Amino acid sequence: MNRTLLNAALSVYDLGWKAALPLLRFNHRLKDGWEQRTLSGGLPAPAHLWIQAASGGEAYLAWAVLKELVPLPNETLRVLVTTNTRQGHEILTNAAREIHSTRKGIAVQPWYFPFDSPGLMRRTVRHVRPSAALILETEIWPGFLSACRESGVHVLLANGRMTSKSLGGYLAWPGLFRALGPERIMAVSETDARRFGTLFGRERxxxxxxxxxxxMAGAGPLARKDNPLREIIPDRTNFVVFGSVRKQEKIEVAKIAAALMRYKTGTVIGLFPRHMHHMPLWEKAMNEVGVTWTLRSALKGAASPGTVVLWDTFGELVPAYGLAKTAFVGGSLARLGGQNFLEPLTCGVTPVIGPHWKNFAWVGREIVESGLALEAEDAEHALNLLIEVLEKTPPRSEVASRAKAYIRDRQGGAKATAKQVADFLNKV
Structure with missing residues (x-):
């Protein structure tokens, strides 16, 4: 793409941002950090490295990378870490606090990612003067990338993921993105690598x-004596967790719950909706299949045998996995991409999942082939698999040990990313 056409495209993009900013002022999610997003409250301090982590998930990845960074030989390594969300900012603030208390030679500054207006980004990059920038997952911002390219900043995209839908959108203007693309891209799978290669060139x-x-290095089962739910789920209870279930699969999930109760009388099911505001839908679904249910908030003691507990309190899914004999992990019977089935595994529980878990394809098909996770073809198959595990539940310590070994064999991404960052910084 020639420079004249690139400049014209960025000028139009900049005008779009200028027109949008007055309207964005009324977006309640963008009120947090508004002065940093617009630079109206000043600029971040200069830094050697700029890490962009879009939201909470990417912020945790940034935290892992920060732990692996190597300080500079003769001065403090200054790192600017930015995010687009309040949750991300809170996580990065905690990460900065931990790094400052445990590591020498690294200074971390959390900040909200400025709006991607080329003018704002050019001003920020020129002031911060980073030698290298690290983008986590799929953060392809033309204003940011253009400003980095103009200032000679080495850009690395790591832990890269790209859906076919996203690739199709970027290919609407492939010349623009190829001209501005990161210098190096580290993808989390061959499929993602092929998609990035199609857009930016496979040589990168x-x-x-x-x-x-x-x-997940430190994940593991919680001892029963330390589990905050131990009084709610008595020992030796046939307790099954339905974790992060979605409204699109409520009919199938309700039928599984009813059938499981008929087959295994006395079972207690803990049903955790992925979205708490859908709880009335789950109450209706339980009534329609004729099962006894109660709200978690209404429990005063142990859950009664033969009851579905509709979990209407936050933060208790992982402790519940720690007491379960098996679990169904939702978002996987409907075409929703699946939810996190590694959580029950690290708690020593064999999870059953539906056929739709593309959001967790990065875990690897070997997780199913090894029998660590059980993949169901449909709702009826999921029911049969849950019954199988209930009738012959493997020791929690054995499942947790195998899960830990599986995870350990696939670690090293943060260290590999930090090494590439060091290579970029050493180029200067």
Whole structure:
């Protein structure tokens, strides 16, 4: 793409941002950090490295990378870490606090990612003067990339993921993105690498371990005596968790719950909706299949045998996995991409999932082939698999040990990313 056409495209993009900013002022999600997003409250301090982590998930990845960064030989390594969301900012603030208390030679500054107006980004990059920038997952912002290119900043995209839908959108103007693309791209799978290669050229792309495996290094089952739900779920109860279930699969899930209750009388099911505001829909679904249910908030003691507990309190899914004999993990019977089935595994529980888990394809098909997770073809198959595990539940310690070994064999993404960052910084 020639420079004249690139400049024209960026000028139009800049005008779009200028027109949008007055309207964005009324978006309640963007009120947090508005002065940093618009630079109206000043600019971040100069830094050697700029890390962009879009939201909470990417912020945790940034935290893992920060732990692996190597300080500079003769001065403090200054790192600017930015995010687009309040949750991301809170996580990065906690990460900065931990790094400052445990590591020497690294200074971390959390900040909201400025709006991607080329004018704003040019001003920010020129002031911060980073030698290198690290983008986590799929953050392809033309204003940011253009400003980095103009200032000679080496850009690395790591833990890269790209859906076919996203690729189709970027290919609407491939010349623009190829001209501004990162210098190096580290994708989490061969499929993602092929998609990035189609957009940016395969010579820039290679495959890395997913940093999410690094984040799970310390995960493991919680002893029953330390589990906050131990009084609600008595020992030896046939307790089954339906985790992060979605409204699009409520009919199938309700039928599984009813059939499981008939087959295994006395079972207690803990049903955790992915979205709490859909609780009335789950109450209606339980009534329609004729099962006894109660709200978690209404429990005063142990859950009665033969009851579905509709979990209407936050933060208790992982402790519930720690007491379960098996679990169905939702978002996988409907075409929704699946939810996190590694959580029950690290708690020592064999999870059953539906056929639709593309959001977690990075975990690897080997997780199913090894029998660590059980993949159901449909709702009836999921029911049969849950019954099988209930009738012959493997020891929690054995499942947790195998899960830990699986995760350990796939760690190293944060260290690999930090090494590439060091290579970029050493170029200067």
């Amino acid at each position: 792309v290679w495959v890395m371990p997913n940093i999410k495996f690094d984040r």
